[in-house]
Amino acid sequence: MQTTLPATNLWTRARWSPYLVGTLIGVLSWVTFYVMDQALGASTTLVRAAGMITGAVSEEAVRGNAYYSKYLVGKPGIDWQFALVVMLPIGALIAARLSKSFRSESVPELWRSRFGNSKGLRYAAAFAGGALMLFGARLAGGCTSGHSISGNLQLAVSGWIFTIALFVGGIATAMTLYKKQS
Amino acid sequence: MFDTNLFASPQLLLFGALTGLVFGFLLQRGGVTQHKVIVGQFLLRDFTVLKIILTAVIVGGVGIYAMTGMGMIEGLKVKAAHVLADVLGGVIFGSGMAVLGYCPGTGIAAIGQGSRDAIAGTLGMLFGAAAYAQAYPFMQEHVLGVGELGKVTLVGEFGGPAWIWLAALAVGAGLLFVWLERRERGTAHPAV
Numbered sequence: 001m002q003t004t005l006p007a008t009n010l011w012t013r014a015r016w017s018p019y020l021v022g023t024l025i026g027v028l029s030w031v032t033f034y035v036m037d038q039a040l041g042a043s044t045t046l047v048r049a050a051g052m053i054t055g056a057v058s059e060e061a062v063r064g065n066a067y068y069s070k071y072l073v074g075k076p077g078i079d080w081q082f083a084l085v086v087m088l089p090i091g092a093l094i095a096a097r098l099s100k101s102f103r104s105e106s107v108p109e110l111w112r113s114r115f116g117n118s119k120g121l122r123y124a125a126a127f128a129g130g131a132l133m134l135f136g137a138r139l140a141g142g143c144t145s146g147h148s149i150s151g152n153l154q155l156a157v158s159g160w161i162f163t164i165a166l167f168v169g170g171i172a173t174a175m176t177l178y179k180k181q182s
Numbered sequence: 183m184f185d186t187n188l189f190a191s192p193q194l195l196l197f198g199a200l201t202g203l204v205f206g207f208l209l210q211r212g213g214v215t216q217h218k219v220i221v222g223q224f225l226l227r228d229f230t231v232l233k234i235i236l237t238a239v240i241v242g243g244v245g246i247y248a249m250t251g252m253g254m255i256e257g258l259k260v261k262a263a264h265v266l267a268d269v270l271g272g273v274i275f276g277s278g279m280a281v282l283g284y285c286p287g288t289g290i291a292a293i294g295q296g297s298r299d300a301i302a303g304t305l306g307m308l309f310g311a312a313a314y315a316q317a318y319p320f321m322q323e324h325v326l327g328v329g330e331l332g333k334v335t336l337v338g339e340f341g342g343p344a345w346i347w348l349a350a351l352a353v354g355a356g357l358l359f360v361w362l363e364r365r366e367r368g369t370a371h372p373a374v
Contacts, residue, residue, distance in 0.1 A: 029246065143285060157334045
């Protein structure tokens with residue numbers, strides 16, 4: 001299936017087989033469960049970050065909000081998952097630098113081919129997409145990490161429902177956005 | 183900040199940081215920090231996302247259930263199912279992910295590989311989280327209670343030992359992978 005290269009080249013190879021990456025993420029989940037009694041996740045951190053930013057302006061706005069309170073009052077704001085999320089770009093930076101695939105880019109190629117070269121349009125869409133995505137994640141109680149990986153591997157009903165719904169919403173939206181004009 | 187320390191214990195933070203470092207590295211090498219890979223999945227042109235998720239789920243699931251059986255881990259961390267909220271949340275999430283072209287973890291990771299649009303995406307994520315915090319009382323009253331099943335797994339809900347579910351999943355995913363690899367070799371898209 002794959003052309004096998006010497007193991008020494010693995011560190012500098014830009015893309016790894018998805019099966020290798022999936023396997024290693026699976027193993028990473030064993031470690032987080034076994035060592036830390038934690039499951040991989042990401043989106044709760046954005047609630048804590050939004051709450052702490054809000055709290056820096058007005059503590060009452062956090063204490064008066066049931067959702068922020070659930071994650072922040074009596075609990076450390078900078079927790080295990082927060083440290084994980086902060087380090088994600090560093091891990092990606094190392095991966096990109098080692099394989100010489102680091103590239104500053106404002107408008108991704110596929111987006112440009114469909115919507116043109118405007119940075120403003122791309123940033124506005126990215127902001128809106130990110131907002132919609134996190135709203136959905138918090139409504140469902142998790143994201144691709146917390147539900148689709150950690151939830152599904154525990155055979156959680158919530159994870160499988162979320163993942164199927166995610167693909168339905170994603171496919172419908174992408175097919176509409178990128179429908180061939182010809 | 184709020185009635186307790188701002189920071190969790192140094193050990194937890196250190197381990198979280200190491201986990202994030204490895205996770206970010208793997209996501210980048212897997213290609214899922216790329217806009218075209220995420221959108222390509224939803225356009226059914228590039229199945230990298232599905233391959234990574236399914237492989238991680240099977241490998242992870244076998245290990246977690248084996249360790250649970252041996253009493254090596256304290257217990258599962260199953261999130262409660264709220265059927266309506268999970269369906270609505272999933273559809274909204276998928277739509278946003280198709281527009282953004284990253285998911286939360288891969289989007290934040292993508293900043294590290296130089297994707298500037300991922301910064302706008304991350305700011306949007308903070309906004310979305312804040313918006314949900316405001317909408318929470320409404321959701322609690324009208325949405326979260328619909329189809330509330332508790333912290334259930336497929337085993338608990340439909341029976342059968344976990345290994346049968348995992349084995350069925352592995353066989354299904356294996357057949358899908360073989361089919362995808364054959365199809366991809368026949369097209370212009372490289373199997374990477």
